Amino acid sequence: MSANSYTIESLRRFPATLGRGIGQVMFQDNVLTGFIFLIGIFWGAYEEGIGIVAWGALVGVLASTLTGYILHLPDVRGAQGLWGFNGVLVGCAFPTFLGNTLWMWLALILCSAMTTWVRTGMDNILSRWKISSLTFPFVLSTWVFLLAARLFHGMPPVNMGTPEFALGGSEALDMTFGGLVVYWLKGISQVFLINSWVTGIFFLVALAVSNWRAAVWAAVASAVALATVIMWKGPGEDIANGLYGFSAVLTGIALGATFCNNSWKASVWTLIGIVATVFVQGATNAFFSPMGLPTLTGPFCLATWIFLLPDYKFFRPLPPKPQPAKK
Amino acid sequence: MSANSYTIESLRRFPATLGRGIGQVMFQDNVLTGFIFLIGIFWGAYEEGIGIVAWGALVGVLASTLTGYILHLPDVRGAQGLWGFNGVLVGCAFPTFLGNTLWMWLALILCSAMTTWVRTGMDNILSRWKISSLTFPFVLSTWVFLLAARLFHGMPPVNMGTPEFALGGSEALDMTFGGLVVYWLKGISQVFLINSWVTGIFFLVALAVSNWRAAVWAAVASAVALATVIMWKGPGEDIANGLYGFSAVLTGIALGATFCNNSWKASVWTLIGIVATVFVQGATNAFFSPMGLPTLTGPFCLATWIFLLPDYKFFRPLPPKPQPAKK
Amino acid sequence: MSANSYTIESLRRFPATLGRGIGQVMFQDNVLTGFIFLIGIFWGAYEEGIGIVAWGALVGVLASTLTGYILHLPDVRGAQGLWGFNGVLVGCAFPTFLGNTLWMWLALILCSAMTTWVRTGMDNILSRWKISSLTFPFVLSTWVFLLAARLFHGMPPVNMGTPEFALGGSEALDMTFGGLVVYWLKGISQVFLINSWVTGIFFLVALAVSNWRAAVWAAVASAVALATVIMWKGPGEDIANGLYGFSAVLTGIALGATFCNNSWKASVWTLIGIVATVFVQGATNAFFSPMGLPTLTGPFCLATWIFLLPDYKFFRPLPPKPQPAKK
Numbered sequence: 005m006s007a008n009s010y011t012i013e014s015l016r017r018f019p020a021t022l023g024r025g026i027g028q029v030m031f032q033d034n035v036l037t038g039f040i041f042l043i044g045i046f047w048g049a050y051e052e053g054i055g056i057v058a059w060g061a062l063v064g065v066l067a068s069t070l071t072g073y074i075l076h077l078p079d080v081r082g083a084q085g086l087w088g089f090n091g092v093l094v095g096c097a098f099p100t101f102l103g104n105t106l107w108m109w110l111a112l113i114l115c116s117a118m119t120t121w122v123r124t125g126m127d128n129i130l131s132r133w134k135i136s137s138l139t140f141p142f143v144l145s146t147w148v149f150l151l152a153a154r155l156f157h158g159m160p161p162v163n164m165g166t167p168e169f170a171l172g173g174s175e176a177l178d179m180t181f182g183g184l185v186v187y188w189l190k191g192i193s194q195v196f197l198i199n200s201w202v203t204g205i206f207f208l209v210a211l212a213v214s215n216w217r218a219a220v221w222a223a224v225a226s227a228v229a230l231a232t233v234i235m236w237k238g239p240g241e242d243i244a245n246g247l248y249g250f251s252a253v254l255t256g257i258a259l260g261a262t263f264c265n266n267s268w269k270a271s272v273w274t275l276i277g278i279v280a281t282v283f284v285q286g287a288t289n290a291f292f293s294p295m296g297l298p299t300l301t302g303p304f305c306l307a308t309w310i311f312l313l314p315d316y317k318f319f320r321p322l323p324p325k326p327q328p329a330k331k
Numbered sequence: 332m333s334a335n336s337y338t339i340e341s342l343r344r345f346p347a348t349l350g351r352g353i354g355q356v357m358f359q360d361n362v363l364t365g366f367i368f369l370i371g372i373f374w375g376a377y378e379e380g381i382g383i384v385a386w387g388a389l390v391g392v393l394a395s396t397l398t399g400y401i402l403h404l405p406d407v408r409g410a411q412g413l414w415g416f417n418g419v420l421v422g423c424a425f426p427t428f429l430g431n432t433l434w435m436w437l438a439l440i441l442c443s444a445m446t447t448w449v450r451t452g453m454d455n456i457l458s459r460w461k462i463s464s465l466t467f468p469f470v471l472s473t474w475v476f477l478l479a480a481r482l483f484h485g486m487p488p489v490n491m492g493t494p495e496f497a498l499g500g501s502e503a504l505d506m507t508f509g510g511l512v513v514y515w516l517k518g519i520s521q522v523f524l525i526n527s528w529v530t531g532i533f534f535l536v537a538l539a540v541s542n543w544r545a546a547v548w549a550a551v552a553s554a555v556a557l558a559t560v561i562m563w564k565g566p567g568e569d570i571a572n573g574l575y576g577f578s579a580v581l582t583g584i585a586l587g588a589t590f591c592n593n594s595w596k597a598s599v600w601t602l603i604g605i606v607a608t609v610f611v612q613g614a615t616n617a618f619f620s621p622m623g624l625p626t627l628t629g630p631f632c633l634a635t636w637i638f639l640l641p642d643y644k645f646f647r648p649l650p651p652k653p654q655p656a657k658k
Numbered sequence: 659m660s661a662n663s664y665t666i667e668s669l670r671r672f673p674a675t676l677g678r679g680i681g682q683v684m685f686q687d688n689v690l691t692g693f694i695f696l697i698g699i700f701w702g703a704y705e706e707g708i709g710i711v712a713w714g715a716l717v718g719v720l721a722s723t724l725t726g727y728i729l730h731l732p733d734v735r736g737a738q739g740l741w742g743f744n745g746v747l748v749g750c751a752f753p754t755f756l757g758n759t760l761w762m763w764l765a766l767i768l769c770s771a772m773t774t775w776v777r778t779g780m781d782n783i784l785s786r787w788k789i790s791s792l793t794f795p796f797v798l799s800t801w802v803f804l805l806a807a808r809l810f811h812g813m814p815p816v817n818m819g820t821p822e823f824a825l826g827g828s829e830a831l832d833m834t835f836g837g838l839v840v841y842w843l844k845g846i847s848q849v850f851l852i853n854s855w856v857t858g859i860f861f862l863v864a865l866a867v868s869n870w871r872a873a874v875w876a877a878v879a880s881a882v883a884l885a886t887v888i889m890w891k892g893p894g895e896d897i898a899n900g901l902y903g904f905s906a907v908l909t910g911i912a913l914g915a916t917f918c919n920n921s922w923k924a925s926v927w928t929l930i931g932i933v934a935t936v937f938v939q940g941a942t943n944a945f946f947s948p949m950g951l952p953t954l955t956g957p958f959c960l961a962t963w964i965f966l967l968p969d970y971k972f973f974r975p976l977p978p979k980p981q982p983a984k985k
């Protein structure tokens with residue numbers, strides 16, 4: 005019996021596999037985290053009046069996870085949710101940006117499925133340098149379909165920005181404490197493309213359930229990103245919608261609570277990475293402006309790779325060592 | 332005497348080397364296929380009233396093949412036509428998009444020659460992941476010169492699209508059986524940038540002479556691509572000119588009759604690859620719209636890499652096994 | 659005591675390390691070359707009335723070199739100036755393109771520092787194919803900040819070109835001998851983003867001090883590039899400002915006096931590389947036109963990689979051999 009054989013056990017834990025897939029969007033191999041994320045997605049999507057985004061998320065995680073089984077990939081990856089996290093993001097993105105047509109749904113399923121083998125291919129390449137593809141299979145596959153949507157009227161790009169030369173807006177921000185808290189929480193909710201401060205709270209709670217360091221770094225990252233983009237006078241409307249937060253939140257969790265160790269050096273490194281992500285986010289927004297293409301979590305991937313590739317030893321996870329009486 | 336020494340034998344088979352170079356555009360190491368391709372190119376080019384495209388093809392294949400000898404590359408590659416296929420495509424592309432000036436012809440020769448060492452370089456990189464550069468040396472080199480032509484009035488971009496924001500046309504299609512057959516055949520002829528249904532027939536015949544599976548997959552791919560882009564309501568004029576077919580045709584031959592085995596799994600994989608290529612084609616069209624740059628066969632390369640990189644064992648060529656009485 | 663420990667010796671030679679960092683922009687591990695470059699930068703910047711460019715250069719080389727020490731990278735690299743050359747270019751670019759604000763200076767420091775670890779990361783990747791990252795860490799990091807500047811009003815892109823569709827100008831050139839000499843020298847001065855023929859002379863002298871072959875190739879490259887872009891009728895204003903020279907100058911030094919040997923084959927190869935760089939420069943200008951982004955030395959990197967990646971043995975440095983009475 006080969007390592008890739010699936011058993012009744014695989015079927016029994018299928019719901020948990022889906023939950024972990026949702027949790028892995030923020031690097032948490034944790035069913036409960038995934039389900040609280042899902043509740044947050046449903047809350048926010050219906051609050052925004054676009055409930056199909058939440059249903060898209062479910063279809064996406066199903067399509068990409070089932071694709072892993074169909075391709076007969078090693079179950080150990082699937083059971084950790086590593087087939088699902090790109091798919092759930094595809095599922096959030098399509099109904100957010102495209103019109104609700106049959107062709108959009110077919111494309112959503114194809115694109116979600118595609119992330120599973122794009123991930124295998126990218127990891128084949130990137131593993132040589134000890135980095136992973138992060139959410140880039142979602143980003144690349146979705147860019148393909150969103151760009152094609154510009155020309156394919158069967159899935160019209162009704163909610164994508166108009167292609168235009170990048171100029172930058174200067175809308176006023178609500179600089180009261182309450183206003184800033186809303187922007188800060190939306191920076192977190194936008195990781196799943198949700199524009200709702202309540203959902204941001206759900207996501208923080210979901211992270212804390214699994215790993216309090218991840219929750220702290222998500223909170224810190226959104227705050228630092230917000231401060232950075234306000235200081236550099238970025239576009240008000242995008243700031244208000246949390247669009248300068250989500251990539252930085254993922255960078256914060258990736259560097260601060262996943263791939264680096266807990267030393268103070270790694271913390272400084274993570275903070276610099278968060279600030280850099282804000283500029284990468286702005287750059288990517290400007291670059292794609294003439295195509296009217298959203299960046300998705302591309303800036304997070306680019307920035308995190310830049311901070312992981314040097315492979316300096318001070319940010320590798322500390323080796324386990326005998327700890328006599330610590331904690 | 333080193334392996335790279337050329338003999339009188341190399342000279343004697345030089346015409347065949349050129350023919351194989353043309354044949355390798357669709358992966359056929361076959362002189363006859365190459366010469367029927369060439370007849371199809373001449374037919375289509377003169378039918379369109381731009382005969383210099385065919386002469387450009389000849390100059391291109393000559394320049395890139397001779398470059399292989401001048402660089403003293405191993406003759407075994409040259410004899411298979413692997414120095415020529417990128418050059419012949421350069422030779423088709425330049426007179427198709429640029430004005431007929433002395434500077435265009437000089438650039439054509441330089442660009443064709445360049446594909447030979449770009450190919451060496453790219454294969455140095457890609458061989459680590461068991462994939463080849465496909466036609467990307469042609470694509471990359473030609474993109475460089477076509478983009479430069481936007482600014483260099485010595486080789487004016489007279490037949491390149493105007494740079495503009497991507498919006499997508501909605502021209503009506505001729506949906507009769509006869510109309511669809513014309514679109515289907517033009518999807519095949521456009522592999523060499525020829526817009527002629529007669530040339531499409533030449534190309535199918537040329538493929539069948541070498542490998543009937545390749546001919547079948549070319550035919551299937553153009554049909555599936557046509558059906559896909561019509562369903563998703565792509566731009567009518569581009570569909571009518573076969574511009575959603577050529578990349579898919581190459582993907583079909585690459586996956587279905589070159590790099591994968593003959594199992595039903597590989598066939599399903601190839602079909603998904605063909606459909607995906609249509610979206611990659613649309614995406615690339617939209618992405619390059621503000622630069623007014625044609626995609627060339629870039630979408631084929633990107634899509635085929637995506638479907639080859641995972642390196643799943645079910646699509647590797649089946650190992651030869653003892654076959655008692657199997658026909 | 660580890661190889662990475664820094665000693666009082668490191669401190670003592672710190673000024674020389676900065677000088678070598680400036681010299682390495684044109685591949686010269688030579689203090690004197692670096693300081694003559696710096697004089698040329700100061701001359702040109704004040705001549706143009708934008709003296710802060712020269713001060714930016716100093717801040718940049720300081721920030722990126724200090725970052726190497728802070729990250730505790732092997733001192734042997736630093737002592738060769740390999741931490742500094744990307745930073746000095748960042749320092750020239752920011753005040754050239756952006757408004758003189760506090761936020762610009764903070765971003766300049768962050769971006770210069772970033773080049774040091776981007777270089778580590780890129781070299782981790784590229785060393786597998788025996789090529790180096792050249793100035794691409796500067797290019798990539800600066801693209802990020804210049805693009806972001808389109809949207810971040812805190813560091814306004816006051817001297818960047820307006821985003822527009824690429825059309826190409828046809829301004830008249832001064833085709834007298836004196837005019838051409840000025841364009842030729844500006845092609846050299848623009849390596850550090852300086853638009854001054856006097857600075858071009860400084861740079862040639864600085865190169866000759868270290869390596870006369872480098873000086874000759876710089877001179878030849880700027881002349882060949884000028885001839886090429888005039889023949890192909892490139893945009894007059896850019897030609898007059900030396901903007902088709904600087905990438906070719908770097909390609910010339912890289913191929914002709916750094917990575918290849920002194921054979922006549924390598925010289926032909928270098929000449930072809932210089933011509934190709936002109937087309938890559940035009941292509942990159944056209945590609946980035948809708949984003950209004952300057953190419954920086956990106957075309958040099960791309961072209962030089964294309965000419966180094968094939969790794970043909972005839973352009974590797976000749977092995978040292980016993981030379982009885984030669985010279």
